[in-house]
Amino acid sequence: MLRLNHVSAQYNMLDEYVKAVDHVDFEVRKNEIFGIAGESGCGKSTLLKVMYDLIAYPLEISEGSVELHSTDKQGKTTVYTNGEIHKSWWKVISYVPQGAMHVMNPVTKIKSQFFDAISKYHDKKSKKELEAEIAGYLKELELSPEVLNAYPHQLSGGMRQRVLIALATFLHPDIVLADEPTTALDVVVQRGILTMLSKVQKKMKNSMVIVSHDMGVHYQITNRMGIMYAGQMIEVGPTEQIFNNPQHPYTKMLINALPKVGDNSQKEGIPGTPPSLKNPPAGCRFAARCPLAEDICRTQEPAQFNVGEDHYASCHLLNDWIVEGKRHGA
Numbered sequence: 603m604l605r606l607n608h609v610s611a612q613y614n615m616l617d618e619y620v621k622a623v624d625h626v627d628f629e630v631r632k633n634e635i636f637g638i639a640g641e642s643g644c645g646k647s648t649l650l651k652v653m654y655d656l657i658a659y660p661l662e663i664s665e666g667s668v669e670l671h672s673t674d675k676q677g678k679t680t681v682y683t684n685g686e687i688h689k690s691w692w693k694v695i696s697y698v699p700q701g702a703m704h705v706m707n708p709v710t711k712i713k714s715q716f717f718d719a720i721s722k723y724h725d726k727k728s729k730k731e732l733e734a735e736i737a738g739y740l741k742e743l744e745l746s747p748e749v750l751n752a753y754p755h756q757l758s759g760g761m762r763q764r765v766l767i768a769l770a771t772f773l774h775p776d777i778v779l780a781d782e783p784t785t786a787l788d789v790v791v792q793r794g795i796l797t798m799l800s801k802v803q804k805k806m807k808n809s810m811v812i813v814s815h816d817m818g819v820h821y822q823i824t825n826r827m828g829i830m831y832a833g834q835m836i837e838v839g840p841t842e843q844i845f846n847n848p849q850h851p852y853t854k855m856l857i858n859a860l861p862k863v864g865d866n867s868q869k870e871g872i873p874g875t876p877p878s879l880k881n882p883p884a885g886c887r888f889a890a891r892c893p894l895a896e897d898i899c900r901t902q903e904p905a906q907f908n909v910g911e912d913h914y915a916s917c918h919l920l921n922d923w924i925v926e927g928k929r930h931g932a
């Protein structure tokens with residue numbers, strides 16, 4: 603289980619900073635695929651780095667904490683907090699970064715990239731035994747062991763992404779974080795990657811976190827999801843609830859912008875752009891783009907409301923709707 607306790611993270615510049623993650627509070631549970639959605643620049647990748655403990659200048663965690671709870675086969679639980687989580691990389695938590703081509707060493711064969719990442723966990727095995735094990739795992743994931751002898755540029759984008767997923771899951775970590783795993787791939791390849799992720803998760807019964815700006819990806823494979831807007835998590839709930847009963851106006855607009863079968867009406871994006879995270883506005887950060895905004899929205903930050911089973915959203919209007927006994931959108 604991975605828990606974020608009111609975490610804020612910022613990029614420090616000479617005389618200013620970008621608060622890319624602002625008081626984010628949620629947990630990723632055992633045996634689930636948790637999705638993180640939101641427009642470009644809202645802090646999704648930074649949040650994933652915070653979860654993975656990939657913190658290096660100019661990024662710092664300015665408030666809150668991250669806890670990674672891992673229980674071994676004997677039932678002993680170890681808790682890693684931010685600053686320590688990196689000690690558990692590959693074995694307990696792993697990360698599939700954005701852009702499969704750029705994260706692989708272009709002059710090293712895939713085989714060596716596997717060895718570099720995992721050999722310290724298999725120091726009692728010979729290279730031959732380890733290679734046989736890796737080849738067996740690749741076959742399990744319907745990948746040809748031949749890829750071990752290839753250089754990254756010799757593989758297609760989809761194949762590189764599959765190899766990265768295989769590498770990240772080889773040691774059966776408790777949590778796998780994947781940043782935009784299907785971006786820049788064509789739809790057929792995307793489908794294959796999502797199926798692969800879903801199969802691996804079902805088999806390992808571990809947790810996965812998928813960051814994607816594509817709501818279709820979340821609909822297809824996540825169990826619960828969080829919607830980010832301007833560094834904040836503005837709605838969290840079961841994916842089925844987020845799609846069928848969205849509560850925050852931003853989430854509603856994201857869902858309404860999706861094409862639906864049989865609906866030929868023109869779909870428009872959400873008008874306007876998110877605010878700068880260098881100097882975000884007071885109140886609700888979505889107020890300037892929200893068709894329902896009232897005065898309070900421009901001055902006070904909304905609290906988080908429980909809007910259904912395991913479903914939370916932060917919007918002033920929900921307060922009125924709840925007090926008046928009305929549901930948002932009713």
Ligand SMILES: Nc1ncnc2c1ncn2[C@@H]1O[C@H](COP(=O)(O)OP(=O)(O)OP(=O)(O)O)[C@@H](O)[C@H]1O
Pocket residue numbers: 613620622640641642643644645646647648649660815879
């Ligand atoms: N190294 C950096 N230095 C300064 N600011 C940064 C840095 N990396 C990201 N940012 C800023 O942090 C904010 C959040 O960026 P982040 O990449 O986390 O968002 P995102 O939702 O993942 O977007 P995208 O989907 O485009 O990657 C943005 O305002 C971005 O410009």
